[in-house]
Amino acid sequence: MFIPGFKIDDHNDKLLKAHQRKLKMVSEEIRNAENIIEKLMQFQVAIPSWALGTGGTRFGRFSGKGEPGTLEEKIEDIGLLHALNRSSGAISLHIPWDIPRNTQSIKALAAQLGIRFDAVNSNTFQDQKDQSWSYKFGSLHHVDKKVRQQAIEHNLEVIEYGKALGSNAITVWLSDGSSFPGQLNFRKAFQNTLESFEEIYRRLPSDWKMFIEYKAFEPNFYSMTVGDWGQSLLYASKLGEKAYTLVDLGHHLPNANIEQIVSLLLMEGKLGGFHFNDSKYGDDDLTVGSINPYQLFLIFYELVEGMDERNMNHATDLGWMIDASHNVKDPLEDLLQSVEAIKIAYAQALLVDKEKLKAAQQENDVVMAQEVLQNAFRTDTRPLLTEARLRAHAAIDPLLLFRELKVRDELIRQRGSVKIATGL
Numbered sequence: 001m002f003i004p005g006f007k008i009d010d011h012n013d014k015l016l017k018a019h020q021r022k023l024k025m026v027s028e029e030i031r032n033a034e035n036i037i038e039k040l041m042q043f044q045v046a047i048p049s050w051a052l053g054t055g056g057t058r059f060g061r062f063s064g065k066g067e068p069g070t071l072e073e074k075i076e077d078i079g080l081l082h083a084l085n086r087s088s089g090a091i092s093l094h095i096p097w098d099i100p101r102n103t104q105s106i107k108a109l110a111a112q113l114g115i116r117f118d119a120v121n122s123n124t125f126q127d128q129k130d131q132s133w134s135y136k137f138g139s140l141h142h143v144d145k146k147v148r149q150q151a152i153e154h155n156l157e158v159i160e161y162g163k164a165l166g167s168n169a170i171t172v173w174l175s176d177g178s179s180f181p182g183q184l185n186f187r188k189a190f191q192n193t194l195e196s197f198e199e200i201y202r203r204l205p206s207d208w209k210m211f212i213e214y215k216a217f218e219p220n221f222y223s224m225t226v227g228d229w230g231q232s233l234l235y236a237s238k239l240g241e242k243a244y245t246l247v248d249l250g251h252h253l254p255n256a257n258i259e260q261i262v263s264l265l266l267m268e269g270k271l272g273g274f275h276f277n278d279s280k281y282g283d284d285d286l287t288v289g290s291i292n293p294y295q296l297f298l299i300f301y302e303l304v305e306g307m308d309e310r311n312m313n314h315a316t317d318l319g320w321m322i323d324a325s326h327n328v329k330d331p332l333e334d335l336l337q338s339v340e341a342i343k344i345a346y347a348q349a350l351l352v353d354k355e356k357l358k359a360a361q362q363e364n365d366v367v368m369a370q371e372v373l374q375n376a377f378r379t380d381t382r383p384l385l386t387e388a389r390l391r392a393h394a395a396i397d398p399l400l401l402f403r404e405l406k407v408r409d410e411l412i413r414q415r416g417s418v419k420i421a422t423g424l
């Protein structure tokens with residue numbers, strides 16, 4: 001299914017006046033509105049290929065309808081999102097769930113929809129039916145070299161698929177760890193993992209990045225071999241300048257100060273990418289901004305401040321990806337909400353009066369520091385997002401248009417009710 005431009009125009013015509021009224025009001029309040037709008041137009045968030053179907057939990061999966069059954073259909077779904085918001089112009093693939101059978105036609109389809117290929121992900125957390133050795137006791141950290149070698153080769157193969165599509169980063173998330181004390185020698189597990197990473201890193205193309213994603217627990221519950229940002233940073237530092245830490249917002253122990261982690265990783269030039277989601281308890285993979293939008297804003301403030309300090313390009317110098325999916329919403333509506341929440345927080349971060357905050361910090365004026373941050377957080381930036389969309393020929397209200405056009409019904413009509421997208 002494709003959304004023709006005139007449907008977007010019709011929708012926008014109806015909502016234009018109300019939007020202009022709101023924009024005028026906000027622009028009078030905000031000194032750098034024009035600059036924010038331009039930055040918002042540049043900012044794209046990659047959609048995970050595995051979030052286009054309904055997510056499952058370990059208790060079951062209530063399959064949605066009209067799910068994409070092929071990589072082409074996944075790209076088409078992201079094309080729909082991108083047509084609606086012009087902010088989702090990238091896809092992050094997971095191999096082997098998304099092996100491209102015909103690279104040329106996949107590339108052509110993506111190009112036609114304005115979608116580029118962000119980081120490719122390897123999967124050594126599941127056994128595939130034709131593989132020789134099991135990952136039951138880990139992959140890159142495994143005590144047995146032949147298992148590690150199999151996992152290394154898988155990662156190298158993922159890089160090849162990525163190269164063919166024009167991606168330039170690989171994300172490695174390992175489920176490796178232990179569930180009981182005594183199961184592992186921590187030092188040996190670290191060294192095996194490092195050695196495996198080194199073999200992959202050696203074969204990384206010169207213009208590629210390697211993102212090392214950490215996670216505090218799950219599926220292993222006693223130790224994870226890349227369990228926190230310290231361990232990820234250690235691997236990345238030992239590997240070299242193309243290796244970076246990837247922060248997934250759901251991968252910390254409760255109440256961790258993620259904004260501080262982000263700030264220090266950026267300071268070290270070692271923050272590579274992001275997996276956005278939200279959570280109440282653990283790796284809940286909920287819609288971005290649905291539980292704790294203030295934390296998201298604080299993280300974005302550190303991102304913007306830290307990137308500016310290093311003269312980084314907000315839109316292109318980090319990998320911005322969503323990693324959220326669950327089982328009660330329409331996945332496409334969920335992703336529209338997530339992208340919107342990310343961009344709201346980004347716009348709010350751009351609003352922060354940095355000079356005033358710096359002065360308050362210098363004076364130990366704690367009250368004023370809070371005021372400066374919360375003034376930005378409490379500003380409604382949505383009209384700026386809408387204006388950015390309008391200028392990019394996207395919908396004033398993507399979610400409303402998605403429903404008005406009955407996109408899901410049409411996808412069900414085309415694909416049926418029983419297809420199940422690959423993923424978890």
Ligand code: AOS
Binds near residue numbers: 213
């Ligand atoms: C797992 O918890 C991680 O967030 C990974 O990023 C994983 O590769 C992804 O969620 C797909 O399962």
Ligand code: ZN
Binds near residue numbers: 173
């Ligand atoms: Zn993740």
Ligand code: ZN
Binds near residue numbers: 248
């Ligand atoms: Zn996760």
